[in-house]
Amino acid sequence: MRLGIFSDVHANLEALVAVVSAYRDEAIDEYYSLGDTVGYGASPNECCDIVRKLVKATVLGNHDAAVASRMDYSYYYDAARAALDYHARLLDPGHMDWLRELPYTHPLPEYGVLLSHGSPLQPEEFDYVFTEDQARTLLGIFDRLPRVTFIGHSHLCRVFALSRDRAYEIPVGRHVLDPGRKYIVSVGSVGQPRDFDNRASYTIFDTNSSVVEFRRVPYDIERCAGKIFRSPLAPNFGNRLFLGL
Numbered sequence: 001m002r003l004g005i006f007s008d009v010h011a012n013l014e015a016l017v018a019v020v021s022a023y024r025d026e027a028i029d030e031y032y033s034l035g036d037t038v039g040y041g042a043s044p045n046e047c048c049d050i051v052r053k054l055v056k057a058t059v060l061g062n063h064d065a066a067v068a069s070r071m072d073y074s075y076y077y078d079a080a081r082a083a084l085d086y087h088a089r090l091l092d093p094g095h096m097d098w099l100r101e102l103p104y105t106h107p108l109p110e111y112g113v114l115l116s117h118g119s120p121l122q123p124e125e126f127d128y129v130f131t132e133d134q135a136r137t138l139l140g141i142f143d144r145l146p147r148v149t150f151i152g153h154s155h156l157c158r159v160f161a162l163s164r165d166r167a168y169e170i171p172v173g174r175h176v177l178d179p180g181r182k183y184i185v186s187v188g189s190v191g192q193p194r195d196f197d198n199r200a201s202y203t204i205f206d207t208n209s210s211v212v213e214f215r216r217v218p219y220d221i222e223r224c225a226g227k228i229f230r231s232p233l234a235p236n237f238g239n240r241l242f243l244g245l
Contacts, residue, residue: 001111002027005187006202007034007152009051010063011041011087012191012241015200016050018219019190026204034152035061035102035117039080040192040237042227044087047191048095060102061117061152062126067091068099079234086232111207112147120149128154135160135167135184148183148205148212155189157201157214177210185212192237198244 004023009016023031033055038044040063051058066073066084073084091099104123106115114120119127121137129135129151138145142164157172162182177183188201199216206213225238 001029001207003111003113003205003207004028004031004202005034005115005150005205006031006190007117007187008036008061008155008189008191009033009041009047010036010039010189010191011044011047012200012219012224013041013043013046013050014221014224015191015219016047018217019200019202020050020054022215022217023202028204031055032106032108032115032150033058034115034150034187035059036063036152037061038067038084038087038091038099039063040083040233041224042231042233044090045092045095048091048098052095052098057106057115058102059106059115059117059123060099060104064099064102065126068096070100079236083233083237107146109146111205113205113207114146114149116149116151118151118153120145120151126153129160129184130154130156130158130186132160132167132169135162135169138162138184139165139167142182145182147179148177148185150185150187150203150205152187152189154186155192155194156186157188157195158184158186159212160184160186172214174211174213177212179210183212188214192241193244196244198242 065071187203228238
């Protein structure tokens with residue numbers, strides 16, 4: 001099976017459409033989202049529409065949880081908090097109900113896969129995993145981890161290989177998974193990349209060949225940012241898209 005796994009759309013319709021179009025050339029059997037369909041961008045309803053129709057399953061992201069009143073986000077910085085308030089007012093009731101029911105994790109035991117927005121150690125805390133030190137915190141649950149855990153949240157593309165006593169980063173690209181290791185794969189972001197590459201990020205996992213691939217695709221940033229500039233959202237949410245940060 002070829003799985004299309006992506007994360008952090010963040011209401012960026014143009015990026016999502018570009019990723020879905022790119023996936024069409026990849027013979028994908030099943031699609032999965034790692035959460036944060038909403039937050040930051042100008043098209044939360046449109047993105048919820050597409051994700052809900054496309055994916056077999058998705059997990060709850062922290063922005064999803066905030067919009068759906070499932071977490072306290074009063075400590076978020078002002079612009080992010082205002083965007084979440086705006087999306088909560090804007091979102092269709094059906095999409096809001098969907099966010100309220102999303103799980104924190106979704107196991108795929110038939111593939112040896114776990115889906116989680118942030119760290120699987122305490123998924124309801126939405127902790128980051130994008131450094132080796134953060135990956136080492138998972139060694140304590142090594143026996144509970146499946147072969148590969150896909151995460152989002154950091155908006156960064158990362159791969160960490162784990163043994164019982166070691167966690168180390170390996171370069172992003174195309175990887176044949178070593179059966180003697182477990183892996184944490186951070187898939188980057190569709191709608192707000194933060195690695196100074198402004199192209200939308202997505203991944204493919206071939207369960208038969210045990211190959212994980214990272215892909216990037218350009219999208220119409222001008223159009224996306226223009227919608228943000230014309231909305232009540234903070235202009236920086238549009239500006240940062242051009243820089244990929």
